[in-house]
Amino acid sequence: MSAWQRAAALARKDLLLEWRGRETITAMAVLALLVVLLLGFVIGADPARAPAITWVALALAAMLGVTRPTQAEIEQQALETLLLYPGSREHIYWGKWAAILVQLTVLLGMLLVVQGVLFNVDLWPKLPALLGVGLLGIVGLATLGTLFAGLVIHVRGRELLMPLLLLPVALPVVLAAVRLMEVVMTGGPGGLVWFGVLAAFDMLFLLVAPVLYDVVMEEA
């Protein structure tokens, strides 16, 4: 059984549990929707502001949801059993990462629909590019979120700590995703630069986070 098969089994398990409970995705979706509605009313449903509002909503919802797959292991008293299976802890990281990635992608799909309706944006011609940008941003959020969820696993008040850790580090990803989405929607210049920034941060986090997770969970 390869590490990737173990990661797939873990992701499948996490998604199956989420599908049966639908607690995390529901809470994330409601929070994201409330943020979009609130900001839409406060600063106006200007299509130019849609990317920023979408990403603020997505980042806040991610903060709420990324700890859940790891937290659920503690609540079910299954963490010790999970950590005692053979193989590198990196495959646990990738399994959790994949489950978070799927959930954030579902959320992105919902937010794009909301964006289209509330901000009167014609999404269809730009949908593949918007989904591409969205996935790049989500990869960054999931990569960092999975790492920090492991880091705060035994910390009291982790729900309070998570935004303080995740937001500053995820800022370049969110900022680049907003700018790149603006470029896609308006056809303005600078797309390549922001794509480069987003891809570079994703690569950096993807290389570093699993290794750090291995160390963090070895001490868990």
Next chain:
Amino acid sequence: MPHPGGVAAEAHGLARRFDRNVALRPLSLSLPAGAVLLLVGPNGAGKTTLLRLLATSLRPTAGRAAVFGWDVVRNADAVRRVCVYVGTSHGMYEGLTAQENLAFAAAMGGKGDTARAALERVGLTGVGHHPVRTFSTGMKRRLALARAWLLEPRLLLLDDPFSALDADGMGLVDDLTAHVKSTGGSVILATHEWERGVRLADMVVGLAEGRQVATASAAEVTPPRLRALAGGRT
């Protein structure tokens, strides 16, 4: 390099502290492959700490331990490939069915999907498709034993395995122990059901307040001595 075969588990001056609390004072033991070791002692004696150190769940603060020659710190992954720890919490996912839990364990343990056969061994075939949240404590305990069957350990660590089990369930612990032993593996069990445990054991180690107070062959330990060891007296 490790030498598989001869010694299933060994410890030399193995100790563990939790901040200022000493959970296990320097302990030394050697368990031959194919033997069963019974750990006895009152609550807080250090039985669970010793099992978790051997399982690589905890790191020692002093001394060293090895499982089939693999050091529990430097070769933790190799130890995890041959060792299964069944702790006091069942470690199952309440939202999954019994069969899904075992299929997940098989995937993570790198074993073929023998979930159905494992369920049959512990008498849970009829409820294999029921969510674990609907199970009684004893049924969850049986499921944890099924997971151990499925993972085919060479060293099985059982922490309080008889708790919450009915007579048939306790028999399953006996069967699992005999099965591991018959395949050349070893079992370490910590239990307060010492009268039952000693019937399975080849060796007995008594612990009290983290100290190793006795190491003896199971055949040599008389019931009064065993009762004294279980109470933390030498």
